[in-house]
Amino acid sequence: xxKKELRKAGLKVTVPRIKILQFLEHSKNRHHSAEEIYRxxxxxxxxxxxxxxxxxxxxxxxxxxxxxxxxxxxxxVFELDRGEHHDHLVCxxxxxxxxxxxxxxxxxxxxxxxxxxxxxTDHALNIYGLCGRCQVK
Amino acid sequence: xxKKELRKAGLKVTVPRIKILQFLEHSKNRHHSAEEIYRxxxxxxxxxxxxxxxxxxxxxxxxxxxxxxxxxxxxxVFELDRGEHHDHLVCxxxxxxxxxxxxxxxxxxxxxxxxxxxxxTDHALNIYGLCGRCQVK
DNA sequence: GTCCGTGCAAAGGATTTGCATAATC
DNA sequence: GATTATGCAAATCCTTTGCACGGAC
Numbered sequence: 001x002x003k004k005e006l007r008k009a010g011l012k013v014t015v016p017r018i019k020i021l022q023f024l025e026h027s028k029n030r031h032h033s034a035e036e037i038y039r040x041x042x043x044x045x046x047x048x049x050x051x052x053x054x055x056x057x058x059x060x061x062x063x064x065x066x067x068x069x070x071x072x073x074x075x076x077v078f079e080l081d082r083g084e085h086h087d088h089l090v091c092x093x094x095x096x097x098x099x100x101x102x103x104x105x106x107x108x109x110x111x112x113x114x115x116x117x118x119x120x121t122d123h124a125l126n127i128y129g130l131c132g133r134c135q136v137k
Numbered sequence: 138x139x140k141k142e143l144r145k146a147g148l149k150v151t152v153p154r155i156k157i158l159q160f161l162e163h164s165k166n167r168h169h170s171a172e173e174i175y176r177x178x179x180x181x182x183x184x185x186x187x188x189x190x191x192x193x194x195x196x197x198x199x200x201x202x203x204x205x206x207x208x209x210x211x212x213x214v215f216e217l218d219r220g221e222h223h224d225h226l227v228c229x230x231x232x233x234x235x236x237x238x239x240x241x242x243x244x245x246x247x248x249x250x251x252x253x254x255x256x257x258t259d260h261a262l263n264i265y266g267l268c269g270r271c272q273v274k
Numbered sequence: 275g276t277c278c279g280t281g282c283a284a285a286g287g288a289t290t291t292g293c294a295t296a297a298t299c
Numbered sequence: 300g301a302t303t304a305t306g307c308a309a310a311t312c313c314t315t316t317g318c319a320c321g322g323a324c
Contacts, residue, residue, distance in 0.1 A: 012323060014279060034314080049281045054314060056279095070207060075313060089253055100249050108242045109264055116226055116235050117269035125262045127246055132254035149298055151304060171289080186306040191289060193304095212288060 009063035031077045031097045087125040093134035146200035168214045168234045224262040230271035
Protein backbone atom coordinates (compact mmCIF):
# COMPACT_ATOMS: atom_id res chain seq x y z
CA UNK A 1 0.00 0.00 0.00
CA UNK A 2 1.92 2.93 -1.33
CA LYS A 3 -0.53 5.57 -0.20
CA LYS A 4 -0.16 4.54 3.39
CA GLU A 5 3.57 4.64 3.16
CA LEU A 6 3.47 8.15 1.77
CA ARG A 7 1.09 9.40 4.43
CA LYS A 8 3.18 7.79 7.11
CA ALA A 9 6.11 9.80 5.83
CA GLY A 10 4.06 12.98 6.04
CA LEU A 11 3.89 13.35 2.28
CA LYS A 12 0.75 14.12 0.35
CA VAL A 13 -0.42 11.42 -1.97
CA THR A 14 0.22 12.61 -5.49
CA VAL A 15 0.51 10.89 -8.83
CA PRO A 16 4.27 11.32 -9.32
CA ARG A 17 5.04 10.10 -5.82
CA ILE A 18 2.91 7.00 -6.18
CA LYS A 19 4.26 6.18 -9.61
CA ILE A 20 7.86 6.55 -8.55
CA LEU A 21 7.31 4.44 -5.46
CA GLN A 22 5.60 1.73 -7.50
CA PHE A 23 8.39 1.68 -10.03
CA LEU A 24 11.04 1.29 -7.35
CA GLU A 25 9.04 -1.48 -5.72
CA HIS A 26 8.24 -3.51 -8.78
CA SER A 27 11.14 -3.03 -11.17
CA LYS A 28 13.47 -5.95 -11.59
CA ASN A 29 16.62 -3.96 -10.92
CA ARG A 30 16.66 -2.24 -7.61
CA HIS A 31 19.05 0.56 -8.48
CA HIS A 32 18.00 3.36 -10.79
CA SER A 33 19.14 6.82 -11.78
CA ALA A 34 16.70 9.72 -11.73
CA GLU A 35 16.93 9.78 -15.50
CA GLU A 36 15.91 6.13 -15.77
CA ILE A 37 12.93 6.64 -13.52
CA TYR A 38 11.95 9.71 -15.50
CA ARG A 39 12.19 7.85 -18.81
CA UNK A 40 10.15 4.98 -17.44
CA UNK A 41 7.36 7.29 -16.34
CA UNK A 42 7.30 9.05 -19.69
CA UNK A 43 7.15 5.71 -21.49
CA UNK A 44 4.30 4.72 -19.22
CA UNK A 45 2.41 7.77 -20.46
CA UNK A 46 2.83 9.87 -17.34
CA UNK A 47 3.22 13.60 -17.77
CA UNK A 48 6.02 14.26 -15.34
CA UNK A 49 9.05 16.52 -15.22
CA UNK A 50 12.60 15.44 -14.49
CA UNK A 51 12.76 18.08 -11.78
CA UNK A 52 9.84 16.47 -10.02
CA UNK A 53 11.56 13.10 -10.10
CA UNK A 54 14.58 14.63 -8.41
CA UNK A 55 12.40 16.45 -5.90
CA UNK A 56 10.42 13.36 -5.02
CA UNK A 57 13.55 11.24 -4.71
CA UNK A 58 15.12 13.80 -2.40
CA UNK A 59 11.99 13.84 -0.27
CA UNK A 60 11.96 10.06 -0.19
CA UNK A 61 15.59 10.08 0.87
CA UNK A 62 14.83 12.48 3.72
CA UNK A 63 11.88 10.32 4.74
CA UNK A 64 14.06 7.22 4.75
CA UNK A 65 12.11 5.57 1.96
CA UNK A 66 14.99 5.64 -0.46
CA UNK A 67 18.78 5.46 -0.37
CA UNK A 68 21.02 7.45 -2.70
CA UNK A 69 24.31 6.04 -3.89
CA UNK A 70 27.15 7.59 -5.83
CA UNK A 71 28.92 4.71 -7.47
CA UNK A 72 31.52 5.48 -10.14
CA UNK A 73 31.08 9.24 -9.56
CA UNK A 74 28.86 10.62 -12.35
CA UNK A 75 25.18 10.45 -11.50
CA UNK A 76 23.41 9.16 -8.41
CA VAL A 77 21.37 5.98 -8.27
CA PHE A 78 18.48 5.34 -5.94
CA GLU A 79 17.08 2.23 -4.35
CA LEU A 80 14.24 1.50 -1.97
CA ASP A 81 15.46 1.48 1.62
CA ARG A 82 14.27 -1.76 3.17
CA GLY A 83 16.10 -1.13 6.40
CA GLU A 84 18.59 -3.93 5.98
CA HIS A 85 22.03 -2.53 5.30
CA HIS A 86 24.12 -3.94 2.50
CA ASP A 87 27.07 -3.07 0.30
CA HIS A 88 27.43 -3.18 -3.46
CA LEU A 89 29.24 -4.97 -6.22
CA VAL A 90 29.09 -2.97 -9.44
CA CYS A 91 29.95 -4.29 -12.89
CA UNK A 92 32.06 -1.66 -14.61
CA UNK A 93 30.99 -2.98 -18.00
CA UNK A 94 27.21 -3.38 -17.91
CA UNK A 95 26.40 -1.45 -14.74
CA UNK A 96 24.78 -4.42 -13.06
CA UNK A 97 24.58 -4.07 -9.29
CA UNK A 98 24.68 -6.92 -6.82
CA UNK A 99 24.14 -6.53 -3.11
CA UNK A 100 26.01 -8.32 -0.37
CA UNK A 101 26.61 -8.27 3.34
CA UNK A 102 29.72 -9.65 4.96
CA UNK A 103 29.55 -9.70 8.75
CA UNK A 104 33.30 -9.87 9.15
CA UNK A 105 33.82 -6.80 6.96
CA UNK A 106 31.11 -4.98 8.88
CA UNK A 107 32.72 -5.82 12.17
CA UNK A 108 36.18 -4.78 11.04
CA UNK A 109 34.92 -1.47 9.81
CA UNK A 110 33.76 -0.68 13.30
CA UNK A 111 37.09 -1.78 14.70
CA UNK A 112 38.98 0.43 12.28
CA UNK A 113 36.85 3.48 13.07
CA UNK A 114 37.27 2.84 16.76
CA UNK A 115 41.01 2.44 16.53
CA UNK A 116 41.28 5.84 14.83
CA UNK A 117 39.09 7.54 17.38
CA UNK A 118 36.17 8.02 14.99
CA UNK A 119 32.50 7.61 15.74
CA UNK A 120 31.22 5.89 12.66
CA THR A 121 28.04 7.35 11.19
CA ASP A 122 27.97 5.60 7.86
CA HIS A 123 30.05 3.72 5.40
CA ALA A 124 30.10 2.86 1.73
CA LEU A 125 31.86 -0.15 0.32
CA ASN A 126 31.72 -0.55 -3.40
CA ILE A 127 33.52 -3.32 -5.20
CA TYR A 128 34.00 -2.72 -8.91
CA GLY A 129 34.67 -5.49 -11.37
CA LEU A 130 33.41 -7.53 -14.28
CA CYS A 131 30.36 -9.67 -13.74
CA GLY A 132 30.35 -13.25 -14.98
CA ARG A 133 28.56 -12.39 -18.21
CA CYS A 134 30.89 -9.51 -19.10
CA GLN A 135 34.01 -11.56 -18.50
CA VAL A 136 33.03 -13.92 -21.29
CA LYS A 137 32.73 -11.16 -23.88
CA UNK B 138 62.82 14.77 -8.66
CA UNK B 139 59.55 15.83 -10.17
CA LYS B 140 60.90 16.42 -13.65
CA LYS B 141 62.07 12.87 -13.94
CA GLU B 142 58.73 11.59 -12.79
CA LEU B 143 56.94 13.64 -15.40
CA ARG B 144 59.24 12.51 -18.21
CA LYS B 145 58.89 8.94 -17.11
CA ALA B 146 55.14 9.34 -17.49
CA GLY B 147 55.63 10.71 -20.99
CA LEU B 148 54.54 14.19 -20.01
CA LYS B 149 56.33 17.34 -20.96
CA VAL B 150 57.82 19.26 -18.10
CA THR B 151 55.75 22.39 -17.66
CA VAL B 152 55.30 24.84 -14.85
CA PRO B 153 51.73 23.86 -13.91
CA ARG B 154 52.59 20.17 -13.86
CA ILE B 155 55.62 20.65 -11.66
CA LYS B 156 53.84 22.96 -9.28
CA ILE B 157 50.88 20.65 -8.88
CA LEU B 158 53.13 17.67 -8.32
CA GLN B 159 55.15 19.55 -5.72
CA PHE B 160 52.06 20.66 -3.90
CA LEU B 161 50.71 17.13 -3.72
CA GLU B 162 54.07 15.86 -2.50
CA HIS B 163 54.75 18.42 0.16
CA SER B 164 51.37 19.49 1.51
CA LYS B 165 50.47 18.25 4.95
CA ASN B 166 47.12 16.84 3.93
CA ARG B 167 47.31 14.28 1.22
CA HIS B 168 43.82 14.72 -0.18
CA HIS B 169 42.88 17.83 -2.12
CA SER B 170 40.15 19.00 -4.45
CA ALA B 171 41.02 20.61 -7.77
CA GLU B 172 39.74 23.87 -6.39
CA GLU B 173 42.08 23.70 -3.40
CA ILE B 174 45.06 23.02 -5.59
CA TYR B 175 44.05 25.86 -7.87
CA ARG B 176 43.68 28.27 -4.95
CA UNK B 177 47.03 27.25 -3.56
CA UNK B 178 48.77 27.91 -6.86
CA UNK B 179 47.14 31.30 -7.21
CA UNK B 180 48.16 32.21 -3.66
CA UNK B 181 51.69 31.14 -4.50
CA UNK B 182 51.67 33.66 -7.29
CA UNK B 183 51.32 31.20 -10.14
CA UNK B 184 49.29 32.27 -13.16
CA UNK B 185 47.28 29.14 -13.76
CA UNK B 186 43.75 28.32 -14.84
CA UNK B 187 41.37 26.00 -13.07
CA UNK B 188 40.89 24.13 -16.35
CA UNK B 189 44.58 23.39 -16.45
CA UNK B 190 44.50 22.01 -12.94
CA UNK B 191 41.74 19.63 -13.97
CA UNK B 192 43.56 18.68 -17.17
CA UNK B 193 46.80 18.01 -15.36
CA UNK B 194 45.11 15.99 -12.64
CA UNK B 195 43.33 13.88 -15.24
CA UNK B 196 46.62 13.26 -17.03
CA UNK B 197 48.26 12.37 -13.73
CA UNK B 198 45.44 9.97 -13.01
CA UNK B 199 45.88 8.28 -16.38
CA UNK B 200 49.61 8.11 -15.79
CA UNK B 201 49.07 6.51 -12.40
CA UNK B 202 50.65 9.41 -10.54
CA UNK B 203 47.45 10.39 -8.81
CA UNK B 204 44.30 8.75 -7.51
CA UNK B 205 40.88 10.33 -7.72
CA UNK B 206 38.30 9.76 -5.01
CA UNK B 207 34.66 10.69 -4.79
CA UNK B 208 33.88 10.80 -1.13
CA UNK B 209 30.59 12.38 -0.05
CA UNK B 210 29.57 12.86 -3.70
CA UNK B 211 30.02 16.52 -4.66
CA UNK B 212 33.54 17.18 -5.91
CA UNK B 213 36.47 14.84 -6.41
CA VAL B 214 39.60 14.81 -4.30
CA PHE B 215 43.02 13.78 -5.47
CA GLU B 216 45.99 12.22 -3.76
CA LEU B 217 49.40 11.12 -4.88
CA ASP B 218 49.43 7.44 -5.78
CA ARG B 219 52.26 5.84 -3.86
CA GLY B 220 51.39 2.37 -5.03
CA GLU B 221 50.27 1.09 -1.69
CA HIS B 222 46.53 0.64 -1.60
CA HIS B 223 44.52 1.94 1.31
CA ASP B 224 40.99 2.87 2.24
CA HIS B 225 39.64 6.02 3.85
CA LEU B 226 38.01 7.29 7.00
CA VAL B 227 36.39 10.66 6.40
CA CYS B 228 35.21 13.06 9.09
CA UNK B 229 31.80 14.34 8.04
CA UNK B 230 32.30 17.45 10.14
CA UNK B 231 35.75 18.80 9.33
CA UNK B 232 36.57 16.81 6.23
CA UNK B 233 39.69 15.28 7.72
CA UNK B 234 40.79 12.12 5.94
CA UNK B 235 42.60 9.21 7.57
CA UNK B 236 43.97 6.26 5.68
CA UNK B 237 43.88 2.66 6.79
CA UNK B 238 44.42 -0.84 5.56
CA UNK B 239 42.76 -3.85 7.09
CA UNK B 240 44.03 -7.16 5.68
CA UNK B 241 40.96 -9.07 6.74
CA UNK B 242 38.62 -6.62 5.04
CA UNK B 243 40.78 -6.78 1.93
CA UNK B 244 40.68 -10.53 1.90
CA UNK B 245 36.93 -10.69 2.41
CA UNK B 246 36.30 -8.28 -0.42
CA UNK B 247 38.01 -10.70 -2.74
CA UNK B 248 36.00 -13.56 -1.35
CA UNK B 249 32.75 -11.67 -1.84
CA UNK B 250 33.58 -10.76 -5.44
CA UNK B 251 34.56 -14.34 -6.14
CA UNK B 252 31.41 -15.77 -4.63
CA UNK B 253 29.31 -13.56 -6.90
CA UNK B 254 31.29 -14.51 -10.00
CA UNK B 255 32.91 -11.10 -10.37
CA UNK B 256 36.47 -10.34 -11.35
CA UNK B 257 37.35 -7.50 -9.05
CA THR B 258 39.08 -4.56 -10.70
CA ASP B 259 38.87 -2.02 -7.93
CA HIS B 260 37.11 -1.18 -4.75
CA ALA B 261 36.38 1.82 -2.60
CA LEU B 262 35.67 1.61 1.07
CA ASN B 263 34.86 4.86 2.78
CA ILE B 264 33.92 5.05 6.41
CA TYR B 265 32.20 8.27 7.42
CA GLY B 266 32.06 9.52 10.95
CA LEU B 267 33.14 12.10 13.47
CA CYS B 268 36.82 12.35 14.26
CA GLY B 269 37.97 12.62 17.85
CA ARG B 270 38.22 16.39 17.76
CA CYS B 271 34.78 16.91 16.23
CA GLN B 272 33.09 14.63 18.77
CA VAL B 273 34.14 16.93 21.56
CA LYS B 274 32.50 19.97 20.04
C1' DG C 275 -10.58 27.73 -0.43
C1' DT C 276 -5.84 27.10 1.30
C1' DC C 277 -1.69 25.20 0.84
C1' DC C 278 1.41 22.21 -1.19
C1' DG C 279 3.08 19.95 -5.44
C1' DT C 280 4.02 20.21 -10.23
C1' DG C 281 5.88 21.40 -14.93
C1' DC C 282 8.66 24.27 -17.32
C1' DA C 283 12.55 26.98 -17.99
C1' DA C 284 16.35 29.01 -16.08
C1' DA C 285 20.10 28.72 -12.68
C1' DG C 286 23.76 26.23 -10.32
C1' DG C 287 28.19 23.86 -9.38
C1' DA C 288 31.78 20.79 -10.88
C1' DT C 289 34.23 19.49 -14.75
C1' DT C 290 35.37 19.53 -19.76
C1' DT C 291 36.26 21.47 -24.26
C1' DG C 292 37.37 24.86 -28.27
C1' DC C 293 40.48 28.00 -29.70
C1' DA C 294 44.24 31.28 -30.25
C1' DT C 295 48.48 32.11 -27.85
C1' DA C 296 52.59 30.66 -25.51
C1' DA C 297 55.68 27.32 -23.94
C1' DT C 298 58.55 22.91 -24.42
C1' DC C 299 61.79 20.10 -26.86
C1' DG D 300 60.28 25.60 -35.76
C1' DA D 301 56.86 21.86 -34.85
C1' DT D 302 54.16 20.20 -31.61
C1' DT D 303 51.94 20.19 -27.31
C1' DA D 304 50.21 22.84 -23.23
C1' DT D 305 47.95 26.78 -21.41
C1' DG D 306 44.45 30.36 -20.18
C1' DC D 307 40.22 32.03 -20.99
C1' DA D 308 35.48 31.67 -21.99
C1' DA D 309 31.91 28.98 -23.44
C1' DA D 310 29.86 24.46 -23.18
C1' DT D 311 28.33 20.27 -20.81
C1' DC D 312 26.37 17.16 -17.43
C1' DC D 313 23.68 16.31 -13.45
C1' DT D 314 20.89 18.45 -10.21
C1' DT D 315 18.37 22.25 -7.98
C1' DT D 316 15.47 26.39 -7.87
C1' DG D 317 11.93 30.16 -9.12
C1' DC D 318 7.54 30.87 -10.49
C1' DA D 319 2.71 30.63 -11.93
C1' DC D 320 -0.65 27.05 -12.37
C1' DG D 321 -3.11 22.91 -10.92
C1' DG D 322 -4.29 19.42 -7.63
C1' DA D 323 -4.80 17.42 -2.76
C1' DC D 324 -7.22 17.77 1.50
